[in-house]
Amino acid sequence: MATRVVEHNYSNIESMTLNMGPQHPSTHGVLRVILELDGETVTKCTPVLGYLHRAKEKHAEFKTYHQFIPYTDRMDYLSPMSNNTAFVMTVEKALEIEVTDRCRYLRTLLCELARMSAHLLAVGTGALELGAMTVFMWGFTQREKIYDIFEFISGARFTVSYMRAGGVAREDYPEWRRRVREFLDGYMNTQEEMEAMLNENEIFLQRMIGIGKITGQDALNFGLTGPSLRGSGIDWDIRRDTPYLAYEEADWEVAYETEGDCYARFLVRMREMRESWRICCQMLDKLEKHSHERMNIDNPKVIFPPKDNVKKSMEDLIHHFLLASEGFKVPSGEVYHSIEAPKGELGFHLIADGGPKAYRLGVRSPSFVNLGALEHMCVGELLADVVAIIASLDPVMGEVDR
Amino acid sequence: MAVDLEKLEQLLTNKLREKFGDAIRDVSEYRGELSVDVDREVVLDVCRMLKDDPDFQFDHLSYVSCADWSAQGKTPRYTVYWDLYSVPRTHRVRVRAAVPEEDPTVSSVTSIWRSANFMEREAFDMFGVIFQGHPDLRRILMPDDWEGHPLRKDFPLGGVKSFYFKRATDPGAGEPPDLIPRIRRQESDI
Amino acid sequence: MDIVIDAPGKAEDKAGAGVLTLQSPENALTKTLSEAISYCRRNSIWPVMMGLSCCAIEMMGTAASRFDLSRFGSEVFRPSPRQADLMIVAGTVTKKMAPVVQRIYDQMTEPKWVIAMGACSSCGGMYNVYSVLQGVDEVVPVDMYVPGCPPRPEALIYSIMQLQKKIRQEPIYLFN
Numbered sequence: 158m159a160t161r162v163v164e165h166n167y168s169n170i171e172s173m174t175l176n177m178g179p180q181h182p183s184t185h186g187v188l189r190v191i192l193e194l195d196g197e198t199v200t201k202c203t204p205v206l207g208y209l210h211r212a213k214e215k216h217a218e219f220k221t222y223h224q225f226i227p228y229t230d231r232m233d234y235l236s237p238m239s240n241n242t243a244f245v246m247t248v249e250k251a252l253e254i255e256v257t258d259r260c261r262y263l264r265t266l267l268c269e270l271a272r273m274s275a276h277l278l279a280v281g282t283g284a285l286e287l288g289a290m291t292v293f294m295w296g297f298t299q300r301e302k303i304y305d306i307f308e309f310i311s312g313a314r315f316t317v318s319y320m321r322a323g324g325v326a327r328e329d330y331p332e333w334r335r336r337v338r339e340f341l342d343g344y345m346n347t348q349e350e351m352e353a354m355l356n357e358n359e360i361f362l363q364r365m366i367g368i369g370k371i372t373g374q375d376a377l378n379f380g381l382t383g384p385s386l387r388g389s390g391i392d393w394d395i396r397r398d399t400p401y402l403a404y405e406e407a408d409w410e411v412a413y414e415t416e417g418d419c420y421a422r423f424l425v426r427m428r429e430m431r432e433s434w435r436i437c438c439q440m441l442d443k444l445e446k447h448s449h450e451r452m453n454i455d456n457p458k459v460i461f462p463p464k465d466n467v468k469k470s471m472e473d474l475i476h477h478f479l480l481a482s483e484g485f486k487v488p489s490g491e492v493y494h495s496i497e498a499p500k501g502e503l504g505f506h507l508i509a510d511g512g513p514k515a516y517r518l519g520v521r522s523p524s525f526v527n528l529g530a531l532e533h534m535c536v537g538e539l540l541a542d543v544v545a546i547i548a549s550l551d552p553v554m555g556e557v558d559r
Numbered sequence: 560m561a562v563d564l565e566k567l568e569q570l571l572t573n574k575l576r577e578k579f580g581d582a583i584r585d586v587s588e589y590r591g592e593l594s595v596d597v598d599r600e601v602v603l604d605v606c607r608m609l610k611d612d613p614d615f616q617f618d619h620l621s622y623v624s625c626a627d628w629s630a631q632g633k634t635p636r637y638t639v640y641w642d643l644y645s646v647p648r649t650h651r652v653r654v655r656a657a658v659p660e661e662d663p664t665v666s667s668v669t670s671i672w673r674s675a676n677f678m679e680r681e682a683f684d685m686f687g688v689i690f691q692g693h694p695d696l697r698r699i700l701m702p703d704d705w706e707g708h709p710l711r712k713d714f715p716l717g718g719v720k721s722f723y724f725k726r727a728t729d730p731g732a733g734e735p736p737d738l739i740p741r742i743r744r745q746e747s748d749i
Numbered sequence: 750m751d752i753v754i755d756a757p758g759k760a761e762d763k764a765g766a767g768v769l770t771l772q773s774p775e776n777a778l779t780k781t782l783s784e785a786i787s788y789c790r791r792n793s794i795w796p797v798m799m800g801l802s803c804c805a806i807e808m809m810g811t812a813a814s815r816f817d818l819s820r821f822g823s824e825v826f827r828p829s830p831r832q833a834d835l836m837i838v839a840g841t842v843t844k845k846m847a848p849v850v851q852r853i854y855d856q857m858t859e860p861k862w863v864i865a866m867g868a869c870s871s872c873g874g875m876y877n878v879y880s881v882l883q884g885v886d887e888v889v890p891v892d893m894y895v896p897g898c899p900p901r902p903e904a905l906i907y908s909i910m911q912l913q914k915k916i917r918q919e920p921i922y923l924f925n
Binding site: 179180181182186187207208209210211212215216227228231234235278293294295297298300301304314315316554555 | 798799800801802803805806807809810813814815826828840841843845846849853875876878879880881898899901
């Protein structure tokens with residue numbers, strides 16, 4: 158655990174308590190950490206949460222399933238597409254709905270684009286906090302392109318509210334696919350530049366290697382998921398082990414490292430972006446092939462009819478009205494579904510009571526559980542390394558406090 | 560890696576019933592997920608067995624939370640549930656225990672999975688269920704001096720009153736803070 | 750080029766107490782000192798880092814490569830409130846966070862301005878719940894409200910331009 162403990166005798170000096178946050182540039186929002194220091198070595202580290210508690214779980218009990226989709230956007234606000242997908246897949250599981258092939262490919266493509274966008278920010282801000290500004294700017298250039306792609310298909314830059322139970326809000330179209338292709342063609346250039354910038358950067362390496370070590374067993378016991386777990390040598394990815402969407406049909410590999418330090422977690426993120434790019438390219442090809450097929454399922458009780466039909470057909474008008482005013486009903490029961498979000502295992506625990514609103518919706522958010530390991534990783538490290546450790550865990554406070 | 564649900568259900572029923580007898584209320588399947596209903600007294604032992612038994616190996620605790628059944632008038636009032644996952648065997652199970660309103664206590668599983676630490680604190684904060692044996696059971700999301708448990712069904716969405724932050728117009732809040740002395744001073748100067 | 754500041758003291762000169770003259774061999778620029786200070790103020794608004802939630806990402810996007818807030822003199826995001834003029838409250842202010850926001854506002858040096866960015870900090874937005882403050886104007890005085898959930902970077906830039914117009918109209922008192 159303690160890799161760089163400075164050996165001093167401070168027995169005659171009282172320890173110092175230092176408050177970090179909630180308004181601090183390197184805590185990714187409103188995280189507050191209370192540190193106890195012995196000289197410059199951290200002896201105790203207590204995260205204080207709840208500065209962004211927006212009561213999403215309480216909201217879910219008062220909104221219909223459709224109305225709750227925008228709230229999932231604002232949980233992990235770096236990858237709303239993943240959150241949307243996780244939520245609607247939970248509802249689909251409770252409704253026993255299978256979505257169409259074309260919809261699966263589109264969802265996979267969008268989830269992976271969201272992962273790239275989230276990791277670009279994670280790597281960029283992580284480097285920014287250690288003093289490297291350029292990567293952040295390069296990352297944001299690519300993120301803006303991804304935002305444009307999201308905007309062209311959903312109408313919003315990142316609070317997309319795009320997924321629906323049984324399908325998606327709007328279909329993709331040839332011009333949009335052309336734009337995605339254009340982005341994917343140009344992306345790898347930036348990825349290689351970023352890797353050249355950081356992987357051999359002496360200052361960056363010294364701040365990352367050997368910092369915040371956690372063994373694989375400890376990481377599993379602390380409930381770490383996602384890149385933070387895979388940095389410790391545990392080869393577990395929900396996309397591969399309990400496959401959902403179209404990940405089984407794609408050719409890709411799980412990225413993992415064995416060191417368990419900040420640099421390993423950073424490398425996992427970099428390699429995951431490459432894998433995401435590979436999945437995106439394959440999904441785009443499949444999407445082109447299936448572009449003539451049906452997108453949403455044929456079940457007017459659940460999914461909104463096309464807007465054109467609402468103006469022409471009485472039946473569709475009634476369905477639209479019922480869905481908008483009352484919502485669809487989910488049979489009584491308890492389901493849990495989790496997906497591999499950019500930060501880790503994002504799960505929704507839905508207890509339905511047969512009505513149009515959830516009786517109880519629990520959210521298993523990866524950032525929240527990952528922060529539980531912060532104390533274990535910080536104790537014994539130097540004060541300046543706490544910043545690097547928080548950056549390598551990459552918490553998003555909207556998801557931590559919900 | 561498809562999991563044989565029926566086989567797992569058989570295994571769970573046989574092994575748990577053999578050890579705990581009637582304390583295992585039910586093993587049920589819904590939408591491809593297994594749930595084990597147990598008495599709250601044996602939760603800790605059941606969880607330890609599920610983690611250590613080579614047939615189960617539930618080494619990852621996904622989620623701990625609670626549900627309040629008072630809106631449906633059911634007794635006992637609370638259900639605490641643990642979603643478990645096994646990384647080597649890729650199967651899932653849910654352990655559920657009913658907790659009555661009069662004595663809302665259940666044993667903590669932090670000694671088995673340390674990830675339970677934050678999630679149990681959250682469940683305590685939101686529902687007021689006390690996890691016995693938890694090393695540091697404090698509020699986590701709400702302020703320490705908050706009254707009430709927000710996710711209980713009798714807690715309204717908008718809150719009961721402004722507990723924590725008093726507006727300047729609230730009775731008893733005292734004089735409103737002088738936030739804009741600059742502008743006022745200038746007006747008087749003119 | 751040298752700068753000459755006339756002594757103040759004219760009874761009728763309430764707004765600008767002095768005249769700033771920039772002299773060079775070729776041309777001369779004469780402005781009242783208050784106008785010159787106002788010009789400097791409105792074109793170097795340094796915001797304090799007050800990214801609370803989702804809007805913070807759009808605020809970062811505004812400062813980053815594509816929208817480039819530095820064109821308007823506001824790219825220097827200061828983590829310390831004592832070096833900042835403007836607080837962009839970007840995101841949901843919860844009741845737990847509200848005293849912190851107020852404290853940070855109090856720590857900022859005069860003159861200072863506040864932009865409430867997004868629906869949440871303007872009026873509570875989609876979170877009308879027990880834990881969320883219904884608008885940051887309950888704790889700090891707000892100069893500009895930016896609608897949107899989150900507002901686009903263009904909207905934030907427009908609000909900063911509007912704030913610059915507002916600062917231009919504010920009188921400046923040098924000696925009081």
